[in-house]
Amino acid sequence: MILVDSSVWIDYFRGASTAQTEKLNDLLEKESLAVGDLILMEVLQGFRRESEFQAALRKMSALTVVNLGGADVALLAAQNFRKLRSLGITVRRSIDTLIATACIVGDYSLLHSDRDFDSFAKHLGLKVVKVSN
Numbered sequence: 001m002i003l004v005d006s007s008v009w010i011d012y013f014r015g016a017s018t019a020q021t022e023k024l025n026d027l028l029e030k031e032s033l034a035v036g037d038l039i040l041m042e043v044l045q046g047f048r049r050e051s052e053f054q055a056a057l058r059k060m061s062a063l064t065v066v067n068l069g070g071a072d073v074a075l076l077a078a079q080n081f082r083k084l085r086s087l088g089i090t091v092r093r094s095i096d097t098l099i100a101t102a103c104i105v106g107d108y109s110l111l112h113s114d115r116d117f118d119s120f121a122k123h124l125g126l127k128v129v130k131v132s133n
Contacts, residue, residue, distance in 0.1 A: 003034045003103055005112035006042040013056055019131040020113040035060055036068040068102040077101040089119045100126050
């Protein structure tokens with residue numbers, strides 16, 4: 001299953017045409033997609049107009065919602081953050097560490113447009129969806 005990060009959803013709902021949003025458009029028609037509970041919150045909290053919020057909620061509620069947290073994932077995320085830091089890599093946002101770790105543990109591929117995930121793919125085995133630029 002493919003989990004879609006907020007970095008892609010935000011561009012998608014803004015109408016931005018990127019390689020990732022084009023891939024998302026394609027996947028919405030063909031694949032079973034997932035959204036993390038924290039990603040759902042990140043995306044939905046950004047809408048100012050109720051009508052846009054409701055439209056996004058309808059679209060995202062049709063997806064499988066994955067619980068990204070829990071004690072076991074949180075502990076492993078802390079270890080992953082420390083592992084990357086020992087390699088000289090500092091992830092900018094803790095939520096990205098949690099998302100990447102949950103994807104690794106749950107065997108999800110991640111569609112994203114956030115460079116912080118690249119280190120998880122390179123050093124910790126995060127599977128990412130390839131997009132053509």
